Structure formats: structure tokens, C-alpha cells
Amino acid sequence: MNNALIEKFRIRQEKEDVSVIIESIDKGVVFKGTNLWVLIFAIFIASLGLNVNSTAVIIGAMLISPLMGPIMGIGLAVGINDLPLLRKSIYNYCVATGAALATSTLFFLLSPLDDAHSEILARTSPNIYDVLIALFGGLAGIIATSSKQKGNVIPGVAIATALMPPLCTAGYGLATLQFYFFTGAFYLFIINTVFIALATFITTRFLKFPFKHLPDKKADTRAQRIIWGIVILTILPSIYFGYDLVQQDKFVKKANQFVELEAKFPNDYLLQKNIDPKKKSITLTYGGAEIVKEDIARLQQKLKSFDLGNASLEINQGFAYLAAVKGNTENNEQAERLNFILKAKETELQALQHKMDSLQQFNAQGRQLFDEIKTQYPDINSLVLSAGNDFKSDTISRPTVLVALSFSGKRSSTDKGKIENWLKTRLRNNALKVYFQ
Structure with a gap:
């Protein structure tokens, strides 16, 4: 039973051929020609979505964007000790980031709308949940890429990890000279980058991708040192980011609780x-x-x-x-x-004061009416006076006043008519509704 359950979670049997996986990721790393133009147009679309506060447009831009390619390339290169792939991935990552920032900055410089809507504000304050989304999104992306059954995971990962909106928000900050927006949004983009690359690195080691060795032992040792240096430089900021965001999140929760209580x-x-x-x-x-x-x-x-x-x-x-x-x-x-x-x-x-005054007025008026009726009909038990609405089939509600009376003995129809007419005159309201209990 336990073996059958464990077997359901095994993924190595479904793993694609390693050469196919590496080739697939390697193709997505390079930003030139089609890839670069697709990125630029996707940035324009995402910036437009942020500008008009349209979530649907932003999601569409994230689906188009090829930004995950070089980030997964960095993680893969570190995982398999491929120094040339690492250089190429970092270079193209910088090209893509620079092109995206330049495009979004240009868009917001030309746009007549410069209000910071909720979609922009949401990308300026990263929290611990952004770290977790990037990590698990990156894990889902590399596992799907490594599997023969890829399905439609990659588009979902592109949406979940949200690489495009932070870059566009950073461009908005540069265009409007609001550097708080730039630093917060670019910080979120770096978090997403680090944790997607880290997830790719972890998965390649878990799936035991073959390690690359150079013919020259000295060059191989030097390459491994460079790779592990980059791994350490990647992991240390991620630990700091994670710890810092957890502490900030705790502070906000405690502060809100303090203010509320x-x-x-x-x-x-x-x-x-x-x-x-x-x-x-x-x-x-x-x-x-x-x-x-x-x-x-x-x-x-x-x-x-x-x-x-x-x-x-x-x-x-x-x-x-x-x-x-x-x-x-x-x-x-x-x-x-x-x-x-x-x-x-x-x-x-x-x-609220008007409502309280109305309630107090009804209470005083109700007591006065009860005392006046009791002088004429001593067997009255209770009187309820309340404001209400009269709803009819024409869907228009009309304000009215409701009076409910309770007597010990039965009242004749003549008495009921007298009481109802007296109440309408006394309250100066012909729309009055009177009920006898």
C-alpha cells in the first residue's frame, strides 16, 4: 500500500530526455529577433493594463512574455555546471531586463495617464507570499519542462510568478520620478528571479541531470568555483529576502492588532x-x-x-x-x-445622529400615544410605533408609519375605526398603517 502511494509521486519515470530538456531551455534563453520583439510588445500590453487598471490585459501580457527563459537558463546552468550557458543566460537576462525597463519607461513618459492605480500599488510592497509564489511557481515550471507530459503548466506559471508587472511598475517609477515605486517593484522582480532560478537549480539536482566537466582539470575546477560562487550569491540574498519579508509581515500583523485593540x-x-x-x-x-x-x-x-x-x-x-x-x-x-x-x-x-434622533423621537411619541389612548381605553396592553416601507408590485417603496395595538378585550369595528382615525389625525399621516392584535 505504502509503495503504491509512493509510486504515485515518482516523476523520474516521466522525465524527458535530458538533451531535449536542455535544448528546450537553451532556445528560450536567447533574446533577439522574434523573442525580443515579443517581449517589447508584451511590455507595452502590460504597461497599458497597469495604466488603465485592467487585470485581464495584464494577465494577457504575462501569457505572451518570454521572460522566464533566461531565468530558468541560469538555474539550469548552475545545476549542471554549464559555464557557457550561464554566461549566455545572464547576458540575455540583462538584455531582456534593460529592454523591458526602457520600453515601460517610454510608455509611461508618453501616456497622458499617470495615476497609480491598485494594479501598480500591488507591485510596490513585496511580502513573504511573493517569495513562496516564485519558489513554487519555479518548481512547477521546471518539473513541467522536464516531463514528457508538459500540459498547460508553463502559461500558468507565467501568470503566477508575475515577472512582467513588476518590471512595468519599475518603469512607471522611473518615468514619474517616483523612486519608491521603482525600488519596490524592482525588488519584487529580483525576488521572483532569484527564487525561480533557485527552484530550477534544486530540481535539476534532484532529477540528477548530468554534471558537465571541462577537459582541462584546472579550467573545470575554476568553472565549478565560479558556479558555486554564483549559487552562494544567489542563495544568500534569497535567505535575506525571505527572512526580511517574514519579519516585515509579522510587524504589520502585530501593528494592525495593536491599533485595532x-x-x-x-x-x-x-x-x-x-x-x-x-x-x-x-x-x-x-x-x-x-x-x-x-x-x-x-x-x-x-x-x-x-x-x-x-x-x-x-x-x-x-x-x-x-x-x-x-x-x-x-x-x-x-x-x-x-x-x-x-x-x-x-x-x-x-x-447616525439623525437615526438616533429619529429613534428617540419615536420612543417619546410612542409613550405619549400609549398614555393618551389608555385614558380612553384602559384595557390597552401595548402599543408599537415604528417607521417602515410599503412595497407593492410596482417595485416602488413608499415610507409609512406602522402602529400595532394590543387590548385585553375585543374591540368592535366602530372602536377600531375611531382609533385609526384618531391616530391619523394625531400623527398627521393618512398613510398610517394600524394593526390590532
Whole structure:
């Protein structure tokens, strides 16, 4: 039973001939002619998708892109000790990256739209999940390439690992001189590159691809040293990237938990929250009553309870902060955003206050009606007064008022008519609905 189960996971029986695999990857490494033009057009399509915030267009560009070729070539070359293939893969990887950056930068320089939509913003802050996607996507890609049953895995890997959008976002950062976008997006592209190449390297060693040796022993030793040097240089950043991203992700989770559970003040509401895991800073902007220094100091002390003792907490509050922000021309956009949030909160509070006033008015009015009816009909037990909507077949709802009355004894139709007419006059509402229980 165990042997049969293990047999299902064996992949060496389905492995393609090694020479066929190497030839297939080697063909995809070179960027010239058709491959280079396909890459340029794919970059234009992806940049257009980012520009108009269209996920479907971006996915289409990722399907077209041949960017994975040189990256898998690097991993394969390291795995089989093929120095010429490694040189060729690195050279073509640099050519492809340079062409992609130049194309996307040119597109965003010419485009009249320069807003950073959600599809662009999503590529500026890599996290641990991007590392895992690149690693598992790379494993799926090289295993499918090495198998006789390739199926449709490669297009899926191209979409999952998402090499194109980060490069285009980096071009957007260069074109708009927003280097935060460039560094964040290019960082994500490097992460994808490192882990796809690492996955290819691991798989080639696992599948026992034949190691290449040079005729000259000294040259062979030198080549192996170069290869292993590149392996180490590849693995060390990947370990750092992985550790750094895990730590950043932990910081963001703890900071959000801290804000949700502790950062609450009476008569104040949170306008804006900014958590920066790289600087380990938390900036909170409040609107409402002034927050005293003692409360801020008490909140800062609670950071240790959430393992955020080394984090800095900054509290901005009130209209004084907005005035200070407005005084700085560099922060006009932030001031407008905060004003918009503040107005939205005020509108929300006004709506809630209106609802509360309506409820209080109905409660007072209901009690008054009950007392007045009880003087005429002492056997009344209860009165329910509520606002509602009258829905009919024409699909148009009409606001109305509902009154439900309960008496100990039965009421005659004459009494019911008198009570209903009295209620309509008393409440000045002919659309009133009266129900006797």
C-alpha cells in the first residue's frame, strides 16, 4: 500500500530526455529577433493594463512574455555546471531586463495617464507570499519542462510568478520620478528571479541531470568555483529576502492588532493609519477631541505588550495637524485626502445622529400615544410605533408609519375605526398603517 502511494509521486519515470530538456531551455534563453520583439510588445500590453487598471490585459501580457527563459537558463546552468550557458543566460537576462525597463519607461513618459492605480500599488510592497509564489511557481515550471507530459503548466506559471508587472511598475517609477515605486517593484522582480532560478537549480539536482566537466582539470575546477560562487550569491540574498519579508509581515500583523485593540480614544475617530515595516513606525491620525499627552504615553507603553517595543508611534490629531500639513506645499495631496476622510466621517456621524434622533423621537411619541389612548381605553396592553416601507408590485417603496395595538378585550369595528382615525389625525399621516392584535 505504502509503495503504491509512493509510486504515485515518482516523476523520474516521466522525465524527458535530458538533451531535449536542455535544448528546450537553451532556445528560450536567447533574446533577439522574434523573442525580443515579443517581449517589447508584451511590455507595452502590460504597461497599458497597469495604466488603465485592467487585470485581464495584464494577465494577457504575462501569457505572451518570454521572460522566464533566461531565468530558468541560469538555474539550469548552475545545476549542471554549464559555464557557457550561464554566461549566455545572464547576458540575455540583462538584455531582456534593460529592454523591458526602457520600453515601460517610454510608455509611461508618453501616456497622458499617470495615476497609480491598485494594479501598480500591488507591485510596490513585496511580502513573504511573493517569495513562496516564485519558489513554487519555479518548481512547477521546471518539473513541467522536464516531463514528457508538459500540459498547460508553463502559461500558468507565467501568470503566477508575475515577472512582467513588476518590471512595468519599475518603469512607471522611473518615468514619474517616483523612486519608491521603482525600488519596490524592482525588488519584487529580483525576488521572483532569484527564487525561480533557485527552484530550477534544486530540481535539476534532484532529477540528477548530468554534471558537465571541462577537459582541462584546472579550467573545470575554476568553472565549478565560479558556479558555486554564483549559487552562494544567489542563495544568500534569497535567505535575506525571505527572512526580511517574514519579519516585515509579522510587524504589520502585530501593528494592525495593536491599533485595532488599543489605539482607541473617547470622542476621537481614526482618520488615517500608516504602518511602515521597514522603518518600524506606526503613524495614526485622529479627528475629534484633543488627546492628552498622558494618554499618548500610556498607548506607547502598550507597544511592548504586542512585541513592538522597538517601534516608533506617532500620533497626529485634530485640525491643527491638518493646518500644519496644508502649510507645507509638498503635503497638499495628503491634506486633501485627510480632509476628504474627515468630511466622510462627519457625514457618517450626522447620518447616525439623525437615526438616533429619529429613534428617540419615536420612543417619546410612542409613550405619549400609549398614555393618551389608555385614558380612553384602559384595557390597552401595548402599543408599537415604528417607521417602515410599503412595497407593492410596482417595485416602488413608499415610507409609512406602522402602529400595532394590543387590548385585553375585543374591540368592535366602530372602536377600531375611531382609533385609526384618531391616530391619523394625531400623527398627521393618512398613510398610517394600524394593526390590532
